[in-house]
Amino acid sequence: MNFKNKVVVITGASSGIGEAAAEQFAKKGANIVLVARRKEKLEQVEKKLSKYSTKILVQVCDVSDKEQVKQMSEKVIEIFSKIDVLVNNAGFVIYGKVEELSIEDIESQMQTNYFGMINCTKYFLPYFLKQNSGHMVNVASVGGSFGVPGIASYCATKFAMLGFSEGLHHELHETNVGVTVVSPIMVRTSLFDHPSFKNFTKFATGISLTSETVAKAIIKASDSSRLEIVVPSFVRIGIWFKQTFPFLINPIIGNRFRKQLDKRDS
Ligand SMILES: NC(=O)c1ccc[n+]([C@@H]2O[C@H](COP(=O)([O-])OP(=O)(O)OC[C@H]3O[C@@H](n4cnc5c(N)ncnc54)[C@H](OP(=O)(O)O)[C@@H]3O)[C@@H](O)[C@H]2O)c1
Secondary structure, three states: OOOOOOEEEEEOOOOHHHHHHHHHHHHOOOEEEEEEOOHHHHHHHHHHHOOOOOOEEEEEOOOOOHHHHHHHHHHHHHHHOOOOEEEEOOOOOOOOOOOOOOHHHHHHHHHHHHHHHHHHHHHHHHHHHHHOOEEEEEEOOHHHOOOOOOOHHHHHHHHHHHHHHHHHHHHOOOOOEEEEEEEEOOEOOHHHHOHHHOOOOOOOOOOOEOHHHHHHHHHHHOOOOOOEEEEOOOHHHHHHHHHHOHHHHHHHHHHHHHHHHHHHHO
16 A cells, blocks of 8 residues: 555554554655653654654544543544544553452453544544545454463453454445454563563563564555454464364463463462
């Protein structure tokens, strides 16, 4: 797709994957709306992107708050009169066993990761449909296909995102509007800076990705007819095995991640 003069709204653009995606879209000539709660961080990203001759709009907005999302969406349309790509990327995770997490810990993850995506989708979808063009990219996780001990409530938000996106994908079949989920494995970002990860060994084993790798997948997703892009793609084989032979794969996943929880407790 030619992104010149396209309007790309990215939530969670103040760091990590969102920031990297903003830079790659800007490099391709798109106008970017940077959405997150921390104004100073958004302004730093805006400054970094000023070398690309595109329009950058900073919108301080908590995506879990319907009213703030409504105002943000109205501002985007007032300024640009359209939206071409919406990247629902804002999210966070709290680490710990379900017995340790409060109901509020579980609710807040759903409120941002799932309902944040719902709020943005609901306020922008009428414009996509009116234009009969554009694409929504929802950043889920491989944790949207595996229930992992220690992040059960986070996984639930991503399972929900995947299920919602699949239904919406079918509903949009007759239109020129698309929705694609990007599901990465572990990415080296500040997601794991949450205090609950204090005794967690970050990126120690297995594969971890850079934000730029995921940003490239987001660019690809924004012009794709596929429902889900898994990053890296070979992990899809693992998902297939898990769905086909859960009795073989689930004990392996359980053991591997329970060990990490136990290590934290020792
Ligand atoms: N890192 C990984 O291993 C990994 C793997 C798979 C999927 N993901 C997903 O990738 C997405 C981006 O995460 P990341 O790894 O790039 O982490 P990150 O660097 O911590 O970025 C998270 C972003 O979300 C924003 N955010 C959080 N709550 C928000 C809210 N209520 N309203 C608006 N913005 C909010 C944060 O900005 P403010 O604090 O300024 O609001 C920040 O810009 C998340 O959805 C995460 O679940 C990450």
